[in-house]
Amino acid sequence: MRIKRAIEKIPGGMMLVPLFIGAICHTLAPDSGKYLGSFSNGLMTGTVPILAVWFFCMGASIKLSATGTVLRKSGTLVVTKIAIAWIVAAVASKFIPEHGVEIGFFAGLSTLALVASMDMTNGGLYASIMQQYGTKEEAGAFVLMSLESGPLMTMVILGTAGIASFEPHVFVGAVLPFLIGFALGNLDSELREFFGKAVQTLIPFFAFALGNTINLSVIAQTGLLGVLLGMSVIIITGIPLMLADKFIGGGDGTAGIAASSSAGAAVATPVLIAEMVPQFKEAAPAATALVATSVIVTSVLVPVLTAMWSRRIKNRAVKGKVIEEQMARIK
Template sequence: MKIKQNINKIPGGIMLVSLFIGALFHTFTPWAGDYFGSFTKGVMTGTVPILAVWFFCMGASIDVRATGTVLRKSGTLVLTKMVAIIASRLLPVGGVESGLFAGLSVLALISAMDMTNGGLYASIMQQYGSKEEAGAFVLMSLESGPLVTMLILGSTGLAVFEPQTFVGAVLPFLVGFALGNLDHDFRKYFGNATQALIPFFGVALGCSIDLSVIVQTGVLGILLGIFVIIITGIPLILADKYIGGGNGTAGIAASSTAGAAVANPVIVANIKPEFLPVAQSATALVAASVIVTSILVPILTAYWANYMKRKGESQGSGPVNPGANVPK
């Protein structure tokens, strides 16, 4: 059977199919992890440890001479995405109260836009970009948690940056990076594992997604996910092309909503009580945005990469896996 060959025909297939399988399990059998327990539960709920191993292997695959590329790329993407969400300030604090966008609030929009799904980005760039660009997730750790959201909303000094949290997020990558550059045999050994770990991360990420959220939020939830891709994606593409030195592929790959962003509305509302009335609707909308962007971003990135390939514009330092599943 040519299962992998057929999956490769789907834009972003390895990641997307794995994610969808996990989402189906979580939507229709949310009890499966606890019921089977042991290693099965570990695979279904192991997003963090799987990512930790993956980031370690990714770090080992990057040559120290490419450090400048990693920092330039990640810094460009993070700063551009933070600037792009200034558009959300056009909404009233209490949210839109009537019409098609009723229920949409500045809290929902910022929470959905300011946190990139670093794991999704890295997996996509492993397929359609370069290993240096995949490593750009390093500075994306700054977006994790409610810190950036609270800063953008103008919190009153209660958002305190904890350095050890940032260090903990990038430490596996740095250790792998050190080993890979101290011994090139380690670089080859661990670097070969990066592709194999993508479907495991996809399933684990999917097992945190409930597809019924799309039904609950209706058209507005779908539109929010599309808005996130458009409002952040266009500036990210331009920044990647004209500042980061890429062809825009990394920009699209970074235009997603992180799963952790779902918790942001409640956390922020508990600190800033004026957001409590919109926190519940914002949580549902952000969850919908996570699903929509998780599905659309791999597809759009694949088509953009294919378009650039036809134009003859290579991405970054060259593909990690030449002949990866770019749709024909």
């Protein structure tokens, strides 16, 4: 059986399939973890410790040395993405209640859901798209996108936007595993290779544990809203990213569209933030469902939109060359 191959055909499948399996378990048998106990309970309820190990390995996988082009491109995209998420958070906090919207079509929508869906780019999706439609340097720009992974940037955005307050030691605790991994990975290339291999391996495990915090009825209730959120992520972050890529990063806008997705790791952010700030616990379940739907929507639409834009740019370049040749002949 080609189970892995079948799962990988689904956009973000290694994250989303275990997530929904966990959600099914939680929906049908919410106390199954406690009933089974021991290692099974640890696997079903161990979101935070599994993510801590993943965050450490993610830090170790990032190589400090990179070409100037790669750093310029990736830095432009990362800073733009975070800046847009901050603006959205500042504006949304003026209109959306702290615990999220409770009634109507927008029930479940919260500032937490908006920030979590917009402040991280799916680095793997971006790299695979740009390998096909961009340059090697553009594909390598995902090198800094890993810095967005985890709750740190979301904490910074919520904190600086005045939406939540985090004690200094909480910030340290959130980023310390990443920094230790980053330091070890850059001090020893063998450690970087060793820990880096675990990054992809751990994704299904924390996704399954995360799924065990979600009731599928919540996803059913927020489904259409989640689709609209995913489309909003592409529009709200995609346009500024395209402009930044073109006028700052030196590209043609293709990399900007490719970076306008929601990262699979963002699905875990609402729960992690709620662990640190209890005021978000009420909004976390619905936010998780919304972000999960946004991940699916952006994973499907972003490659299609990137391909269309790339084709348009290439056709325009070909027409430009033809016109130049014709003008040269006339002269």
